[in-house]
Amino acid sequence: MAVVGGVILDESVLLVENSSGLVPDAHSLLRKLRHSTIPTAISYGPGLDPHRVNLLKDIAMQYSLHCFILDTFSIDDTINEVIQAWRDIGGSILYLVSDNKRDIFSELTKRGSLVAVMKVEGSSACESSSMMYINKLQELPLTICQLNKKAIGNDVVTVGYIMKPSREEDFAKRGAFPMRPNEIGLMFLPLTFELPLSSQLQEVDVLLHKATDEIMSVDMNSSLHSSNKITYSRGMQELQRYMDHHQDLCVIDPLNSIYPVLDRLKIQQILLALEDLKTGSRRAIRGPHYLKVDDFNQSGLTQMLSEAKLALPSIVKPQVACGVADAHSMAIVFRVEDFKDLTVPLPAIIQEYVDHSSTLYKFYVLGEKLYHAVKSSTPNADTLMKLSGSDEPKPLVFDSLKSLPTSKPNPNPVDNNSLKATEHCIDLELVTSAANFLMRKLDLTVFGFDVVIQEGTGDHVIVDVNYLPSFKEVPNEVAIPAFWDAIKKKYDLKKKKLAAAS
Numbered sequence: 001m002a003v004v005g006g007v008i009l010d011e012s013v014l015l016v017e018n019s020s021g022l023v024p025d026a027h028s029l030l031r032k033l034r035h036s037t038i039p040t041a042i043s044y045g046p047g048l049d050p051h052r053v054n055l056l057k058d059i060a061m062q063y064s065l066h067c068f069i070l071d072t073f074s075i076d077d078t079i080n081e082v083i084q085a086w087r088d089i090g091g092s093i094l095y096l097v098s099d100n101k102r103d104i105f106s107e108l109t110k111r112g113s114l115v116a117v118m119k120v121e122g123s124s125a126c127e128s129s130s131m132m133y134i135n136k137l138q139e140l141p142l143t144i145c146q147l148n149k150k151a152i153g154n155d156v157v158t159v160g161y162i163m164k165p166s167r168e169e170d171f172a173k174r175g176a177f178p179m180r181p182n183e184i185g186l187m188f189l190p191l192t193f194e195l196p197l198s199s200q201l202q203e204v205d206v207l208l209h210k211a212t213d214e215i216m217s218v219d220m221n222s223s224l225h226s227s228n229k230i231t232y233s234r235g236m237q238e239l240q241r242y243m244d245h246h247q248d249l250c251v252i253d254p255l256n257s258i259y260p261v262l263d264r265l266k267i268q269q270i271l272l273a274l275e276d277l278k279t280g281s282r283r284a285i286r287g288p289h290y291l292k293v294d295d296f297n298q299s300g301l302t303q304m305l306s307e308a309k310l311a312l313p314s315i316v317k318p319q320v321a322c323g324v325a326d327a328h329s330m331a332i333v334f335r336v337e338d339f340k341d342l343t344v345p346l347p348a349i350i351q352e353y354v355d356h357s358s359t360l361y362k363f364y365v366l367g368e369k370l371y372h373a374v375k376s377s378t379p380n381a382d383t384l385m386k387l388s389g390s391d392e393p394k395p396l397v398f399d400s401l402k403s404l405p406t407s408k409p410n411p412n413p414v415d416n417n418s419l420k421a422t423e424h425c426i427d428l429e430l431v432t433s434a435a436n437f438l439m440r441k442l443d444l445t446v447f448g449f450d451v452v453i454q455e456g457t458g459d460h461v462i463v464d465v466n467y468l469p470s471f472k473e474v475p476n477e478v479a480i481p482a483f484w485d486a487i488k489k490k491y492d493l494k495k496k497k498l499a500a501a502s
Helices: 026-034 050-062 075-086 102-110 137-152 165-172 197-201 234-245 255-262 264-276 301-307 336-341 381-387 416-421 428-442 476-501
Strands: 004-010 040-044 066-069 092-098 114-118 131-134 157-162 186-190 206-209 215-218 230-232 250-252 290-293 314-318 329-333 348-352 359-366 369-376 396-399 446-453 460-467
Touching: 004 075, 004 137, 026 040, 026 137, 026 165, 040 050, 040 075, 050 066, 066 075, 075 102, 092 102, 092 137, 102 114, 114 137, 131 137, 137 186, 157 476, 186 476, 197 234, 206 234, 206 476, 230 234, 250 476, 255 264, 255 428, 255 460, 264 290, 264 348, 264 428, 264 460, 290 301, 301 336, 359 428, 359 476, 369 428, 369 476, 428 446, 428 460
Parallel strands: 004 040, 004 092, 040 066, 092 114, 114 131, 157 186, 157 206, 206 250
Antiparallel strands: 215 230, 290 348, 314 329, 314 348, 329 396, 359 369, 359 446, 446 460
């Protein structure tokens, strides 16, 4: 039995009967297949209404798919046409058709094609060892996974992943989630909360998740343990219970490991330990000075800022770092009296604002490998004060996911800030030492952190840490193999530990 080398979706599983639209789950499936490394096509019969044919052709163009006419009298010609279009597919063609087109799928099975039949309400069962039956379009990726595992055996590692659609699309379009085994034996299965999780997870060797996409609320005021401060969606709670009861499952990464990244206070406390990091560099790498506040009107704030080594301007961030709508609602404050009217959610972290010549270094840890990119950032404090537009500068309020306070482009390409930035090149050896420290401390497989270089001192200051970033600034041909390698090594290590314990 060969792996699934191509997929043909019959119009009977895509179009709403007696309507001009697609079934609800069609777009979601087509998005997944488009970037799955499995060639995909749409087929339709010769008598289909022209308007429905045009809709299918438009959909095929939208998702870069082929579109073919298929009927019982020209199956051989169509299969040859498909093979010519796809060339060497390296496997069998899986044809998905509805239960009411039995004349087609019986002919296909005679020719050695894999056939998956989607049951239609009210149809009678027609079980066959040469066909598979599914109830929903969403089950097709799971069916592909099962067929591939049956064809290859234990040499393939199945990575089930769950994250919000936009994030999945960002990863998938870079080729990160192939549905058939890649060169190191990984195969990716999109998980969904719309199907029973247990039937999906029993096919999975590695669980990759972005749990922060499933956070409903976070209570940072609670004295409870981190795990009890977070309320997840119902689906994520079910997944959490599964992980708790299946400790042998390789999870990237365990929820306990990501909790510190959700809490800016905990990250600040972890970064304090960088002061003890022994490096050969003359420069320091550290976290910014900070102060946690529960009330912007609390008495003695000026003294508290001074004791925390905080000067103004300072940047104010919610303590919760991600997963909720206002986690990225921030402000840069220039005067102590302006704290009292801030709208930044509490509890909050008042953080040192570091003059860094508008230059931010984004670092990505993929397993044991470290990559970085350079990006534009917020300007120095003197420029920020001008942006406030008055003699008494008002706080600059912004959402860091949408926009940052920036200065207008300078017509002179060589300005003072650019000259200052050249004085301090990034010390990669120093940052690598800090990355290794964070790997050990956080026990995360894939994470990122942002570094700015302080003008004057050359201090490397880590201003943010995040879990499972998109690492989109790293070229695909470098990032994706490193991403796969990190997952495979994590799985191999887990397997080794389980073997040693047994």
